[in-house]
Amino acid sequence: MISGHNKGTAPEDHDHSTCVSDALADAETYCRKRGLRLTSTRRRVLEIIWRGHEPVKAYDILDELNRAGRRAAPPTVYRALDFLMGASLVHRIDSLNAFVGCPLAAGEHTAQLLVCSQCETVTEIDDPAIRVVLDRGAARHGFRLQPQTVEVRGICPRCRRSLP
Numbered sequence: 001m002i003s004g005h006n007k008g009t010a011p012e013d014h015d016h017s018t019c020v021s022d023a024l025a026d027a028e029t030y031c032r033k034r035g036l037r038l039t040s041t042r043r044r045v046l047e048i049i050w051r052g053h054e055p056v057k058a059y060d061i062l063d064e065l066n067r068a069g070r071r072a073a074p075p076t077v078y079r080a081l082d083f084l085m086g087a088s089l090v091h092r093i094d095s096l097n098a099f100v101g102c103p104l105a106a107g108e109h110t111a112q113l114l115v116c117s118q119c120e121t122v123t124e125i126d127d128p129a130i131r132v133v134l135d136r137g138a139a140r141h142g143f144r145l146q147p148q149t150v151e152v153r154g155i156c157p158r159c160r161r162s163l164p
């Protein structure tokens with residue numbers, strides 16, 4: 001089950017400006033509910049990550065941030081990323097050492113990410129059954145799961161279409 005934005009992640013498949021405005025609205029809501037502030041740096045980092053559905057590296061975020069005349073240092077970017085990840089507004093893809101925006105507005109959650117091995121586009125699925133199975137398996141070993149990212153590799157529809 002693909003939830004959230006069930007419209008494919010290729011830019012030509014949908015109106016991406018909606019993804020961006022939805023993400024910013026989700027972030028505002030998250031912060032308001034908790035009495036937190038979506039600082040301009042947090043907001044800008046979120047916008048940069050949402051420039052597309054491809055994962056973005058931390059140094060690309062830093063470059064982009066400083067292109068607008070700022071002098072942000074790496075710790076500034078990492079603090080903003082920590083905040084956004086803690087809010088599950090952004091997920092880190094460990095295998096790519098990169099970040100992607102979350103389309104689910106689901107509060108803190110374990111992300112289930114499909115990562116295309118060819119183009120590295122990421123699609124998030126939100127299947128409660130996966131979480132239940134993981135929780136149950138972990139509990140059997142007395143293991144309590146933390147919010148995290150589950151990465152699954154495969155070939156996305158667009159790359160499958162271009163396969164011979």
Ligand SMILES: [Zn+2]
Nearest residue numbers: 014015016019
């Ligand atoms: Zn989009």
Ligand SMILES: [Zn+2]
Nearest residue numbers: 102104111124
């Ligand atoms: Zn998510």
Ligand SMILES: [Zn+2]
Nearest residue numbers: 116119156159
């Ligand atoms: Zn692909």
